[in-house]
Structures are given as C-alpha cells and as structure tokens.
Amino acid sequence: MTGLPLQRDDGGGRYPGFSTLAQxxxxxxxxxxxxxxxxxxxxxxxxxxxxxxxxxxxxFDQLLDQHAEPRVPVVNMVDARLAEEETDGWHYDNxxxxxxxxxxxxxxxxxxxxxxxxxxxxxxSLDDQAKLLQDICxxxxxxxxxxxxxxxxxxxxxxxxxxxxxxxxxWDEIGFAGPAYPRGYKNLGVDGLEPFEVRDVRPDADPTxxxxx
Amino acid sequence: MSTLRERNESAWLLPxxxxxxxxxxxxxxxxxxxxxxxxxxxxxxxxxxxxxQRLARAGWRAVGxxxxxxxxxxxxxxxxxxxxxxxxWTEPRVIGGSDPVPLGSNNSGRGVGxxxxxxAGYTPRFHPSDFHTLSADGVGADWPLEYGELRPxxxxxxxxxxxxxxxxxxxxxxxxxxxxxxxxxxxxxxxRGANACGVTAKVGPVAIANGRFGNRPHCIYRGFCLQGxxxxxxxxxxxxxxxxxxxxxxxxxxxxxxxxxxLDERTGLATGVEYVQGGIQRFQRARLxxxxxxxxxxxxxxxxxxxxxxxxxxxxxxxxxxxxLMVQGAPQTGGRFQxxxxxxxxxxxxxxxxxxxxxxxAKPYKRGFSIQCVSPLPITWAEHVAAQxxxxxxxxxxxxxxxxxxxxxxxxxxxxxxxxRVTLADETDRNGIPVARFSYSQCENDRQLMSAAQQVxxxxxxxxxxxxxxxxxxxxxxxxxxxxxxxxxxxxxDRNLRSFAVPNLLVTDGSVLPTQGSAxxxxxxxxxxxxxxxxxxxxxxxxxxxxxxx
Numbered sequence: 054m055t056g057l058p059l060q061r062d063d064g065g066g067r068y069p070g071f072s073t074l075a076q077x078x079x080x081x082x083x084x085x086x087x088x089x090x091x092x093x094x095x096x097x098x099x100x101x102x103x104x105x106x107x108x109x110x111x112x113f114d115q116l117l118d119q120h121a122e123p124r125v126p127v128v129n130m131v132d133a134r135l136a137e138e139e140t141d142g143w144h145y146d147n148x149x150x151x152x153x154x155x156x157x158x159x160x161x162x163x164x165x166x167x168x169x170x171x172x173x174x175x176x177x178s179l180d181d182q183a184k185l186l187q188d189i190c191x192x193x194x195x196x197x198x199x200x201x202x203x204x205x206x207x208x209x210x211x212x213x214x215x216x217x218x219x220x221x222x223x224w225d226e227i228g229f230a231g232p233a234y235p236r237g238y239k240n241l242g243v244d245g246l247e248p249f250e251v252r253d254v255r256p257d258a259d260p261t262x263x264x265x266x
Numbered sequence: 267m268s269t270l271r272e273r274n275e276s277a278w279l280l281p282x283x284x285x286x287x288x289x290x291x292x293x294x295x296x297x298x299x300x301x302x303x304x305x306x307x308x309x310x311x312x313x314x315x316x317x318x319q320r321l322a323r324a325g326w327r328a329v330g331x332x333x334x335x336x337x338x339x340x341x342x343x344x345x346x347x348x349x350x351x352x353x354x355w356t357e358p359r360v361i362g363g364s365d366p367v368p369l370g371s372n373n374s375g376r377g378v379g380x381x382x383x384x385x386a387g388y389t390p391r392f393h394p395s396d397f398h399t400l401s402a403d404g405v406g407a408d409w410p411l412e413y414g415e416l417r418p419x420x421x422x423x424x425x426x427x428x429x430x431x432x433x434x435x436x437x438x439x440x441x442x443x444x445x446x447x448x449x450x451x452x453x454x455x456x457x458r459g460a461n462a463c464g465v466t467a468k469v470g471p472v473a474i475a476n477g478r479f480g481n482r483p484h485c486i487y488r489g490f491c492l493q494g495x496x497x498x499x500x501x502x503x504x505x506x507x508x509x510x511x512x513x514x515x516x517x518x519x520x521x522x523x524x525x526x527x528x529l530d531e532r533t534g535l536a537t538g539v540e541y542v543q544g545g546i547q548r549f550q551r552a553r554l555x556x557x558x559x560x561x562x563x564x565x566x567x568x569x570x571x572x573x574x575x576x577x578x579x580x581x582x583x584x585x586x587x588x589x590x591l592m593v594q595g596a597p598q599t600g601g602r603f604q605x606x607x608x609x610x611x612x613x614x615x616x617x618x619x620x621x622x623x624x625x626x627x628a629k630p631y632k633r634g635f636s637i638q639c640v641s642p643l644p645i646t647w648a649e650h651v652a653a654q655x656x657x658x659x660x661x662x663x664x665x666x667x668x669x670x671x672x673x674x675x676x677x678x679x680x681x682x683x684x685x686x687r688v689t690l691a692d693e694t695d696r697n698g699i700p701v702a703r704f705s706y707s708q709c710e711n712d713r714q715l716m717s718a719a720q721q722v723x724x725x726x727x728x729x730x731x732x733x734x735x736x737x738x739x740x741x742x743x744x745x746x747x748x749x750x751x752x753x754x755x756x757x758x759x760d761r762n763l764r765s766f767a768v769p770n771l772l773v774t775d776g777s778v779l780p781t782q783g784s785a786x787x788x789x790x791x792x793x794x795x796x797x798x799x800x801x802x803x804x805x806x807x808x809x810x811x812x813x814x815x816x
Contacts, residue, residue: 141354143369229644236486241612260666
C-alpha cells in the first residue's frame, strides 16, 4: 500500500520507508484484524443523505488536507460510526445528539455557502471553502446558524481526527508504530529507537516555526 | 502461604501469562432472583468489586451486577486507540453548566473491572490534609473520617494491586511493595526538568507489577495502558479482586443494568434491585444493597428509585443526592524537543510530583495540584493540536512532529460546589429510564489552580530543554455526588458508607468522596470499600440493619 500524499513542506517524508503495516505479523490477531479492517474497502455511506455526504466529504478533505488519492476514507468511517450510533453518548445541553448535530451543521455549511456564493459547500472553490471554515473556527463561542460555533468545530475535528489518526497510513507519516502487543518495547528513553522504528530525517522541521499559520 | 495470598488469591488464580481463568466464571456459584442473598452490589468496578471480594471471603452470599460485559482481555481488548471505544460508558447523558464536562472516554467505564480497566494506573494515596480541608483551609469539606483510619486499607490494597514506585516523601511518607519501573523518554524529561527547577519528582506510584506477581506477568512496556492491559500487568479489579471473589463463592452477573433500588415502605428497608438483563426485567432480593455505579450512575439510580417514602429519589430527604460532584482540572502541556521522545512507548503513568499539593500561604488560591506524565496516543494528540486552532495542512504538519513531543498532565483539586450535580434529564435511555444531566461550573479558585499548574508544567518542560510548549485545558476523574458526611443534612452516607436514610443501603464508590485532593481516586475508592466491608463483617450479618456506628 502506498503512502498518503503529503508535501515535504507539510511534514511529508520525515520517516522514509517506515511502514506500520509491515509490523502486522508481530501483532496479536484481534488487534491486527481491527487495524487491517481499516485498509479494506470502506463501508457504503448509510447515514448521510447524498447532500450531507457531499458537504461532509468536502469538509473532511479540508480539515485533514486530503486533496488527492489515496485518501483515508474519513467520510465513510464517520458515517459508519453515526449509522451504528458509536458515539460517546453525551451531548451538550445546547447541542442536539451527535447524529442530529451532524445533519444540522452540514446543512448549515450549505446554507452558508449559498449565502456567500450561491452554491453548496462542496461546489465552492477550495480557497473559499477554507476561508468559510476559518471564519467558523474564529467565531469561538458565538452562535453560528443557531449552533454554538466552538461546539460545532469540536464535533467536526473530533470525528475527523479520530477517523484519520486511526489509520495505519496516517501513522506512517507521524512515525507512530501502532500496536505493540505482544512484542512490547525494549529501547525506552530519549532517542531510544527499536530496530523497526525509523528516525526523523528532518528533526528541525518544528511545526511551531516557519511557514505555520 | 503469605498473608497477602491468604487475604486475596486473585493473582494466583489467573493462568500463567496473559488470559483469564474462564473456569472460574463457568463454575461460578449462581443464585436465583428469589434467593434473598446477603448483599447485591450494583457495579463491579473499584468500589463494587473490592466490596464483593471482601464479603465473599467472609462467607457472605454476594451478587454483583454490572451493566457491561465480563471482559476476556485477550479477545475483547485491542492495542488500538479507536478500537477501544467499547470500554467506555456511552449511554446517553446531557452535560451543561458554565464549564460542561465531556464524559464518555477518560472518565467512565463499563463492564467488570469498571473504569480501572482503562485508567492510566496511577494509585497515589490522599494526603492527611485532604480529610479536613474545611477546618484547615476554609474550603471544601471535612470528611467524617481521618487519614489514619484509612491507612491500613491503603497498605492492604497497595499490596494487592500491587503498586510500584520510589519511596514516597509526600503526605504520610511511605514505601511501595514493588520497586519503581524504568522510565521512558517522557519520564526522563520530566525528571530532568523537575531537577533543573528544584521540583521534587518521583517515579510512581503505579499499579503495575514490577516483576512477576502470582501468575501475572511482567509489564512489557507497550504503552496502551488506557486501552486495557492485555498483558495482565496493570491492575484492575477484573484481575485483582474478581478472581478471588468468584473462588470464594460470589456471583457476578454481567450485562445487567440496574434500574431501581426497591424499598419496603413499611420497614423503610431496601429489598433488592430491579435490573434489566437481555431485555427482561428482573429483581434480585437481598438483605443489603450496595450501589457502586460511580458518580454519575449512582446518583441517577438513587434519583430514579422513587417511592412514597422517597418521592424525590432514595436517600434524597435533604436534596443531597447528586450534589458536590467534582472533576479535577487536568490541563496537559506538551513540550517540543529536538530529540525524539516517542512518548507512546512504555506505560503513560511513570513520574509524579506532589510538591504543589497543599495550600501554599504565599499563593492567592487554596489547595493545589499534582503533576504526572501522560502520553497521549495519536488521536488524543491530534485533539490537542486541533485545540490550538490548527486544521488542514497545519494539523498534518504538526502531527508529523509527534515523536518530538513530551507531555505532562496536572490534576487540580477543584472544590466541591453545591450546584455541581447530577439531576434527571427529560431524555430516557433504551430501557425508558431518565438519563443523567450533569451540570458543572468552575469557581475562581478552580481557574487559578488550572493556570498555576500550567505555568509549572511549562517551566518544567522548558527547563528540560523544550523549544516550544502548548497547553490544552481538560478534565479528569469524577468523584462525589453521594458524599459521606457527619450528618444527614450534609451528605448521603456516613463514615462507614451506609446511607443515613435507609439502614441496609450502602454507597461504595467514588461518589462518597467529600473532597478529591490532587490524587487519582482509584486507590482511595478501593480502600474505602475495603474499610466498609470490614465494618460490615465485624458487625456480623444479622446486625446489618442496625444503624449503630462501628
């Protein structure tokens, strides 16, 4: 399986040749099945309507900067969670339950796009999509289409990050070796690496410096 | 045979290496619903399972109900963050207040073993000062119990888990039964930074055996403590108390959701517990009932247990049920190092400092905080990064730097406030039972502690060589909600965890804590349950309905 496309300036290629999945033979079978299922054909979309799916797809592509194949199929992964009601259960008293909150916030994205450019969110240019999202992010605790903007932003990013960073290809680009049972680790300590771990070739690429937002 | 093994044989009842003793479960004693057992316990976590084990040892006919599954770690748990969602309580709940506390993952559990199944493993004792903060500091509450009365139970439980760590210089100084574990890059940087700024930091205390313990194997330093320990190295009641309880004749009924504690209106005594198992409503008769569903579900169950005698919920004569619920402020600070830290390697719990635990007269706030290593896995770390406002390309770029980050977490002693409480919401669960509404608002002291803890963590990481630091504000742990008190007007249970209003009803979980210190609560919950069990056993079974104090 090839890696996810990520430009060098965006943190790509820091762990050359590192593959979490190449270690799968060292994992216990139950864990291996769970992780490897994420690389299989994703489940069909069941929860989102076609309009919601289009908005969600564009939203996740933006939030996770996935603009080319191969992609982590985030929209299918989130859709599956919502279809199966695999939520955390709780909801804020000024927000509906997660499923309804997703429907409402995706509809609001399309409403906002129509107000701005007379088209749905998915049909906005990438730059306009990004600008619209940054505006919502900046609203903080203010209401946005009758929903508290910070809660909406948190809902979107929580689901997006949970899906994306559960995928072994995403682990490859961050140097994370994934499951470690029953093997465990032998070389603990600062700069201690296992034989299968790959050292960062650009340790100076501190994201807090340079071209960051 | 050692005294420890005579007291609790769990570690020797497990198979050698990972896995479960399934024979114990298959051959478990089974009571009928219409048997009047000596006690039915709702919840098999830290409080419930400890009580069950102690009473079964004393020959009591005891049944534990748990809403979740009877885990088989080899089959049911994975070395994977997203794949561990089923370890949490994900039934519907509503959160509100000016500082709502998200539930679900880090502060809830389900299934036999409770939230200790996925707790990090830190098991510090409370300090003697925790037991009288109102008298000494003018904040919080005084317990109807002093530290010295709990100390022998701390020692017992520390031996049974067992706990490993350096000699502990804080609070009541003490040692641990197992030596400290080796530390990872994260722990190493904490120790280095603390040393450089004159803060005392120590390795431990963690409930992970260092060396073999009974048949339990040595830790393999794989991280993933928060996803359930497949190795059987990290303690949870599933392996530390449940095996012995079953061997001593207790029954555990998993997948059984308690819906009501029933009352005999004439005698004013509890008669047993209604519960739903496999869609069927059942009722277990019992001479005593103990509720150990933790700080949200325990108040919810009591509030839903209405009767003519208790129209507003059982034991709620003075509107105390659900109140004084606490979370700890738990900001986490990450520090960026040129070197590779790879903080996910080795158990997240490693090093702590309790230098800032008590009230410092030079500070504008009362009480304090502790600082411990935490090691967020990728999804949790991504949430930290996203909380800084990063998304899209910036998020991916930040995340690619993951091996360079170390992370510390604080536990700030938020104060018990009357209005921080559980009430019943209009929503119902799939059994038609009203769900909990949990409201939380911080006070000024709480906010000052969060900010002070953040400053210290940033100092420590910077002194260790961090180039940049980022902090996210979050919460950890839940305690209170059915607190113990000296008088019925101020709490729900007495010092022996027996409810004031119903003499044969106990609450034996974290909800009885009147204050929380800056300590992780698991050890104290187990010690309180062990103490309550001792009082019950000494009182003899026929005397259980007496309200006489021990």
